[in-house]
Amino acid sequence: MPSDIGALSLAALLVASSPAQSTGWQLQPQVSGHGPVLTLNAGDPVSYRFECTPNDVIVTETGVTKLISLKTGQPIGDDAQAVMPSGAAMMALFGVKGDPQLIPAEAVKNVANGWDLTIRLPKSDKQIRAVGKAEMMSLFTTGYTMAVVMDGAARAKWNDFMRRCQTPN
Incomplete structure (x- = not known):
């Protein structure tokens, strides 16, 4: 049953995702031992x-709302009193190739609303490489998910980030 809930949730997310433009990408260079950071x-x-680290890329989406527990199918609250059930925070980077692989995420309450979700992916992750060639990308969650258009300028910024990320910090 939990895998059925997961498959149904992912299908619903694909249909309900909100498109976003790629113009908001900002690249901050490596500073005093910390790797480069790319934000949208x-x-x-x-x-x-x-955020690039020596071995990983730390991936964070802020303000995630409307999360659903894949274990129970129940909604997870977004308000200040909400509690994240154990094992319910899940996220995946999706570069539109293959299937998004949700993995456990660290969840922290966002001061404005919802949750900030964070995962770590190895620099060699297939989805990280796929984003540099993708027409769209997304950070999948069990809640609010948006598709980000990756035009030539966005792909160039992503690929510049990844080149800088491969340089030792």
């Missing part, structure tokens, strides 16, 4: 943040 502001409080 999709409108308060939703943003994407990719």
Whole structure:
């Protein structure tokens, strides 16, 4: 039953995802031992943040709302008193090739609304590489998910980030 809930949730997310333009990408260079950071502001409080570390890319989406527990199928609250059930925070980077693979995420209450979800992906992750060639990308969750258009300028910024990320910090 849980896998059925997961498959149904992912199908619903594909249909319900909101499109976002790619113009908000910002690249911050490596600073004092920290790797480069690439961000996309999709409108308060939703943003994407990719931070390069020596072995991984830390991926964060802020302001995620309307989450659903894949274990129970029940909604997870977005208000200040909401509690994230154990194992319910899930996220995946999706570069439109293959299937998004939801993995456990760290969840922190967002001060404005919803949740900030974070995952770590190895630099060699297939989805990370796919984004650099993709027409669209997304951070999948069990709640609010948006598709981000990846035009030539966005792909160039992503690929620049990944080149800088491969350089030792």
